[in-house]
Amino acid sequence: MREHASDVMQDYLKNIYLINRENEGQVSTSDLAMKMGVSAPTVTSMLVKLGDKGFITYEKYKGAKLNTEGEAIALEILRHHRLIERYLVEFLGYDWSEVHEEADVLEHHISEELERRIANALGNPKYGLYGAPIPSEDLTSIAKDETTKLGEHSAGEIVVIERVKENYIGSENAPRTRDSEELQYLAEIGIIPGKQVKIESVAPFGMIKVSNEKGEHSLPKEVSMSIHVREI
Amino acid sequence: MREHASDVMQDYLKNIYLINRENEGQVSTSDLAMKMGVSAPTVTSMLVKLGDKGFITYEKYKGAKLNTEGEAIALEILRHHRLIERYLVEFLGYDWSEVHEEADVLEHHISEELERRIANALGNPKYGLYGAPIPSEDLTSIAKDETTKLGEHSAGEIVVIERVKENYIGSENAPRTRDSEELQYLAEIGIIPGKQVKIESVAPFGMIKVSNEKGEHSLPKEVSMSIHVREI
DNA sequence: GATCTTATTTAGACCTATCTAAACATATAT
DNA sequence: ATATATGTTTAGATAGGTCTAAATAAGATC
Numbered sequence: 001m002r003e004h005a006s007d008v009m010q011d012y013l014k015n016i017y018l019i020n021r022e023n024e025g026q027v028s029t030s031d032l033a034m035k036m037g038v039s040a041p042t043v044t045s046m047l048v049k050l051g052d053k054g055f056i057t058y059e060k061y062k063g064a065k066l067n068t069e070g071e072a073i074a075l076e077i078l079r080h081h082r083l084i085e086r087y088l089v090e091f092l093g094y095d096w097s098e099v100h101e102e103a104d105v106l107e108h109h110i111s112e113e114l115e116r117r118i119a120n121a122l123g124n125p126k127y128g129l130y131g132a133p134i135p136s137e138d139l140t141s142i143a144k145d146e147t148t149k150l151g152e153h154s155a156g157e158i159v160v161i162e163r164v165k166e167n168y169i170g171s172e173n174a175p176r177t178r179d180s181e182e183l184q185y186l187a188e189i190g191i192i193p194g195k196q197v198k199i200e201s202v203a204p205f206g207m208i209k210v211s212n213e214k215g216e217h218s219l220p221k222e223v224s225m226s227i228h229v230r231e232i
Numbered sequence: 233m234r235e236h237a238s239d240v241m242q243d244y245l246k247n248i249y250l251i252n253r254e255n256e257g258q259v260s261t262s263d264l265a266m267k268m269g270v271s272a273p274t275v276t277s278m279l280v281k282l283g284d285k286g287f288i289t290y291e292k293y294k295g296a297k298l299n300t301e302g303e304a305i306a307l308e309i310l311r312h313h314r315l316i317e318r319y320l321v322e323f324l325g326y327d328w329s330e331v332h333e334e335a336d337v338l339e340h341h342i343s344e345e346l347e348r349r350i351a352n353a354l355g356n357p358k359y360g361l362y363g364a365p366i367p368s369e370d371l372t373s374i375a376k377d378e379t380t381k382l383g384e385h386s387a388g389e390i391v392v393i394e395r396v397k398e399n400y401i402g403s404e405n406a407p408r409t410r411d412s413e414e415l416q417y418l419a420e421i422g423i424i425p426g427k428q429v430k431i432e433s434v435a436p437f438g439m440i441k442v443s444n445e446k447g448e449h450s451l452p453k454e455v456s457m458s459i460h461v462r463e464i
Numbered sequence: 465g466a467t468c469t470t471a472t473t474t475a476g477a478c479c480t481a482t483c484t485a486a487a488c489a490t491a492t493a494t
Numbered sequence: 495a496t497a498t499a500t501g502t503t504t505a506g507a508t509a510g511g512t513c514t515a516a517a518t519a520a521g522a523t524c
Contacts, residue, residue, distance in 0.1 A: 008511065029472060042512055044473055049510090061472060061519065091323070092349045102343055109341045111334055117324045240481065261502060274482055276503055281480090293489065293502060467523080474517070480510090487504070494497085 002069060003053045007108040010077050011036065012046055013055055014107075016066055017074035022225075026063030075135035075142065080107040080115055082128030087118045089129060096129055096193060097164075097183035130163035130193040131228070148231065150199075151208060151224030158198045159229035161191055182223075190214035191227065234301060235285045239340040242309050243268065244278055245287055246339075248298055249306035254457075258295030307367035307374065312339040312347055314360030319350045321361060328361055328425060329396075329415035362395035362425040363460070380463065382431075383440060383456035390430045391461035393423055414455075422446035423459065 005013065015035045019027045033043045051058035055070030066074060084103040088094040094102075110118070119125070119137065128134050135142040147162045164186055190212045191197065200209040206221030219227075237245065247267045251259045261279070265272045283290035287302030298306060316335040320326040326334075342350070351357070351369065360366050367374045379394045396418055422444045423429065429442040438453030451459075 006510075030470095038511090039513060040472065041474080041514080046511080088346075092346070092353065094349070098345070102346055105341050105343075106338070109337050111337075113330070114320075114324070114334055117326070121324065238480075262500095270481090271483060272502065273484080273504080278481080465524100469522075470520085472517100472519070475515090476513105477515105478511105478513075480512105481508105482510105483506105483508075485505090485507105487502100489502070490500085492497100492499075494495100 002072075003055070005053070005055065005073050009046070009050060009053075009055070010073055010108055012043075012050060013066065013070050013074040014077040014081075016056065016064055017071065017078065020066070026065055028063045032064075072139045075139045077107050079135040079137075079139070080110055082132050082134045083115065083118050083122065083125075084110070085132075086122055086125065086128045090122065095187075097187045099129070100183065130161075131230075132163055145228075146230070147228035149225050150197075150210070150219075150227040150229050151206060151221055153199050153229070153231070155199050155201045158196055158232045160196050160232055161193050162228045162230050163193055164191060164227050186223075186227075188214075189217045191217075196232065197229075234304075235287070237285070237287065237305050241278070241282060241285075241287070242305055242340055244275075244282060245298065245302050245306040246309045246313075248288065248296055249303065249310065252298070258291075258297055260295045264296070304371045307371045309339050311367040311369075311371070312342055314364055314366045315347065315350050315354065315357075316342070317364075318354055318357065318360045322354065327419075329419050331361075332415065362393075363462075364395055377460075378462070379460035381457050382429075382442070382451075382459040382461050383438060383453055385431050385440075385461070385463070387431050387433045390428055390464045392428050392464055393425050394460045394462050395425055396423060396459050418455075418459075420446075421449045423449075428464065429461075 012032065015032060016027045019031050019035060023031070029040050029043045029047070032047075033040045036043065047056065047058045047064050050056045050064070050070065054067065055073065056064045056066055058064045081103045084106050085099040088099045088102060089096055116137075124137075126134060126136075131145070131147055133142050133145050148159075150159065150161075153159060164183060186192075191210075195212060197210040197212045200211050200216060202208050203218070206224070207218055208221070208224045209216060209218045211217075244264065247264060248259045251263050251267060255263070261272050261275045264279075265275045268275065279288065279290045279296050282288045282296070282302065286299065287305065288296045288298055290296045313335045316338050317331040320331045320334060321328055348369075356369075358366060358368075363377070363379055365374050365377050380391075382391065382393075385391060396415060418424075423442075427444060429444045432441040432443050432448060434440050435450070438456070439450055440453070440456045441448060441450045443449070
C-alpha cells in the first residue's frame with residue numbers, strides 16, 4: 001500500500017533522482033530549487049513532507065536522498081517520460097527537440113494501462129531517444145547509460161552526439177520553459193543526435209569549442225555537460 | 233488575451249456545456265455538483281469565480297450559462313477528449329469501454345501541437361467514437377449529433393447502439409470513477425456500439441426493457457437516456 | 465579561531481479547491 | 495396562503511503548494 005504522491009511530489013522525486021545521477025551523494029535544496037524553478041523555502045517544506053511520507057531521507061542542512069519507495073516513483077515517472085518521448089517521435093512525427101516539454105507534462109497523467117500500451121507499441125524498449133535508458137516495467141532495474149558527456153572530452157577528439165539536455169544543472173536560472181528554445185538553437189548549429197562534432201579546444205571556465213559542417217561553436221560548460229556523446 | 237482557466241475550471245466549463253446539451257436552459261448547481269462529484273457549496277464558489285473571469289453568466293439561484301469565452305474552452309476540452317478517445321481506440325488498440333477515463337485526464341494536458349498531430353493522424357475527423365461530434369479546430373462549429381436516445385424510443389422499435397454514456401445526469405451519486413465499470417457491464421449484456429437491440433416495453437418510472445442475442449435486460453431511465461442510438 | 469559569505473531553514477502570508485454545518489430562497493402541497 | 499420540502503448560498507475550516515523576509519547554520523577566509 002504505497003503512500004500517495006501528488007503530481008508535484010512526483011516531480012520532486014524525479015528531479016532528486018536525476019540530480020543524484022549527475023552528482024553522487026545527497027541532493028541539495030538549492031539544486032532542487034533551481035531544477036524545479038521554485039524558491040528554496042518551498043523546497044525545504046516539500047522535503048519535510050516527502051520525508052514524512054517515507055519517500056526520501058532528509059536531514060536538515062544535509063540534503064535529501066531517495067529511499068526505496070521514492071526511487072520507485074522516480075523511476076516510474078522517468079519510464080513514462082522516456083516512453084512518451086520516444087512514442088511521440090516514432091508515431092506522431094515529432095522532432096526530437098520538441099518532445100521534452102510535452103513529456104514533462106504527460107508523464108504524470110498516463111495510466112498504467114496506457115504506459116503498457118505505449119511500451120508495447122514501441123516493442124518494450126530498454127532505451128529511449130538516443131540511448132537514454134528506460135527503467136523496466138517492474139521498476140527494479142535500469143540499463144546502464146553508455147554515453148559520456150561532451151564536456152568531459154579533450155581537444156582533438158571526435159564524438160557522435162547521442163542526446164541533448166533532458167536535464168540541466170548548474171546554470172543561474174533554468175526553469176523548464178527555456179528548454180525547448182535552447183534545443184532548437186542547438187539543432188540549428190548542428191548539435192543533433194547522430195551527427196558528429198570535433199572538439200577543437202577547451203577554453204578557460206570549461207568553455208568548449210567544437211566544429212562540424214555548420215562551422216565552429218563555443219558552448220558553456222553547463223551546456224556541454226548536458227550533451228551526451230559517444231566517442232568515435 | 234484569454235483569461236487563464238485552471239484544469240479544474242476547464243472541467244467545470246466542459247460539464248456545464250455537456251449538461252446544457254442535454255437540458256436546455258441554465259445549468260443548476262446540483263446537476264453540476266453531481267456531475268463533478270463535489271459538494272454543492274464547492275460549485276457555488278466556483279461559479280462565482282468563473283463568472284468573475286467572464287467565462288459564464290451566473291445569477292444566484294438561477295444557475296449558470298456559458299458565454300463565448302467559456303464555450304470556447306469547453307469546446308476545446310471536448311475536442312481533446314474526443315480526439316484522444318478515438319486515437320486510443322484506433323492506434324493503441326483500446327476497447328471503446330476503457331477510453332473515457334483516460335481521456336478525461338489527458339484532455340487537460342495535451343498541447344495544441346499534440347492535439348494537431350493526433351487530429352492529423354486520424355485524418356482531421358468531424359466525428360469521434362460512434363458519431364460523437366468533434367468541435368472544429370477553430371472552436372467555432374460542431375457537427376450536429378444525429379443520434380437519438382434509447383430512452384426516447386417506444387416498444388417494438390429496433391435501434392442500433394451508437395455510443396454509450398460519455399456523460400451521465402440524474403442519478404443519485406455518479407462520480408467519474410464508476411463509469412468504466414458500468415460501461416463494462418453494458419458491454420457484457422451486449423449494449424455495444426454497432427449492435428442492435430429491440431425495445432420490448434417501457435415500464436413505469438421510465439424503466440425500459442430491451443432484448444438482443446444476450447437475452448432481455450431492463451435499464452433504468454438515467455441509463456437509457458445516456459445511450460445514443462440510431463433507428464433502423 | 466573570529467569573521468564574513470553563502471546556503472538553508474523558520475515564520476508568516478496567500479491562493480486554489482475542497483469540505484461541513486447552518487442560514488436562507490424557491491418551489492410544492494395542502 | 496401558509497407550511498413543508500428541496501435546492502442554494504454563506505460562513506468558516508482545511509490541505510496542498512507556493513512566496514518573501516528574516517533568522518540561523520555551515521563553510522570559507524584571513
